[in-house]
Amino acid sequence: MPSLAARKKQTAAESSASRPALLLDWYDRHRRRLPWRAAAGERADPYRVWLSEIMLQQTGVKTVGPYFEKFLARWPDVGALGRASQDDVLRMWAGLGYYSRARNLHACAVAVLRDHGGVFPGSEEGLRQLPGIGPYTARAIAAIAFDIQTMPVDGNIERVVSRLYAVEEPLPQAKPRIQELAATLLGASRAGDSAQALMDLGSSICTPKKPACALCPLNEDCAARLRGDQESFPRKAPKKSGTLRRGAAFIVTRGDELLVRTRAEKGLLGGMTEVPGSDWLAGQDDKAALKQAPELKGITRWHRKVGVVTHVFTHFPLELVIYTADVAARTRPPAGMRWVPVATLADEALPNVMRKAIAHGLD
DNA sequence: GACGCGTGGCC
DNA sequence: TGGCCAAGCGT
Numbered sequence: 001m002p003s004l005a006a007r008k009k010q011t012a013a014e015s016s017a018s019r020p021a022l023l024l025d026w027y028d029r030h031r032r033r034l035p036w037r038a039a040a041g042e043r044a045d046p047y048r049v050w051l052s053e054i055m056l057q058q059t060g061v062k063t064v065g066p067y068f069e070k071f072l073a074r075w076p077d078v079g080a081l082g083r084a085s086q087d088d089v090l091r092m093w094a095g096l097g098y099y100s101r102a103r104n105l106h107a108c109a110v111a112v113l114r115d116h117g118g119v120f121p122g123s124e125e126g127l128r129q130l131p132g133i134g135p136y137t138a139r140a141i142a143a144i145a146f147d148i149q150t151m152p153v154d155g156n157i158e159r160v161v162s163r164l165y166a167v168e169e170p171l172p173q174a175k176p177r178i179q180e181l182a183a184t185l186l187g188a189s190r191a192g193d194s195a196q197a198l199m200d201l202g203s204s205i206c207t208p209k210k211p212a213c214a215l216c217p218l219n220e221d222c223a224a225r226l227r228g229d230q231e232s233f234p235r236k237a238p239k240k241s242g243t244l245r246r247g248a249a250f251i252v253t254r255g256d257e258l259l260v261r262t263r264a265e266k267g268l269l270g271g272m273t274e275v276p277g278s279d280w281l282a283g284q285d286d287k288a289a290l291k292q293a294p295e296l297k298g299i300t301r302w303h304r305k306v307g308v309v310t311h312v313f314t315h316f317p318l319e320l321v322i323y324t325a326d327v328a329a330r331t332r333p334p335a336g337m338r339w340v341p342v343a344t345l346a347d348e349a350l351p352n353v354m355r356k357a358i359a360h361g362l363d
Numbered sequence: 364g365a366c367g368c369g370t371g372g373c374c
Numbered sequence: 375t376g377g378c379c380a381a382g383c384g385t
Binding site: 058059060062063095096097098099100101172173209267268269270311312313314315351352353 | 364365366367368369370371372373374
């Protein structure tokens, strides 16, 4: 076999015929070791691949790591996860965001247990039918865990491919075209490694800002690099930011207990624990928000904490005013609410915005 | 196809 | 520091 340098030179001269081989060579030398990845040459466990792919949706590798380990230790296989309660899964997921993923994760495990005898379907089409598994994740599991010749396309691969071919069409319209181009980077085998090679390349070399093109195995015939405007790809339609919303959160203590409730099953922060609060509306003032305070015996006046809690969701920024009150022992909670010891708050399915509100209120 | 859906890290 | 970005899915 000719040396790597010789093969690379030869490839540049012969156009892109052996890009898949260059990519796999690079991957064999530089692949990242991640908790859900099998050793070189080994087939990955579908459960681990699935669990990691769901957690990694719109979420960084570093953030996912500890959650993946926690889940694996508590639920070592899909059967164990399918027999757990949704509430336990939500509690374990708390802090990771996009909570519909956790609900679908549990629903998926239940479905695999009930409809597939506890074994993941081994085809892209079969996987695609399961809750929480969309076109990307179905392809990723099929390629990585089942060695099926298919190319998943995530944000990293969109960036790499759009630069390689200088795709002028903006996202998301360009998705079908990019999917076609990405599939040409599949070799005759090792589909999962080809996909993971492109993802590693996208996260470590072909980064959004200041890509390290000198280190890229595909730099010789990258169309965007030849033009010198790599960072301008992928083209994207400009996106609009949301309007500021305001609301109030009520921190009610009864000794060392805190008043909480569970949010509606669907929608924003669905199924998660929260402290009682007002609606979150654009242009709402403090007085209007205070009118939505929970009614409890013995509260003569609310204490308004100095300052506000701010939080930025994907589609809108939020400002919460914090009101506090302390009530007598044995005060009944309003309908739909409950008291929980402050000491056990860590075990609740509390999204970060609520942790911030509580921290501010108890401060 | 557009929108709703968290959070943390980056410069 | 505020906008951008990260292994998308469901509706």
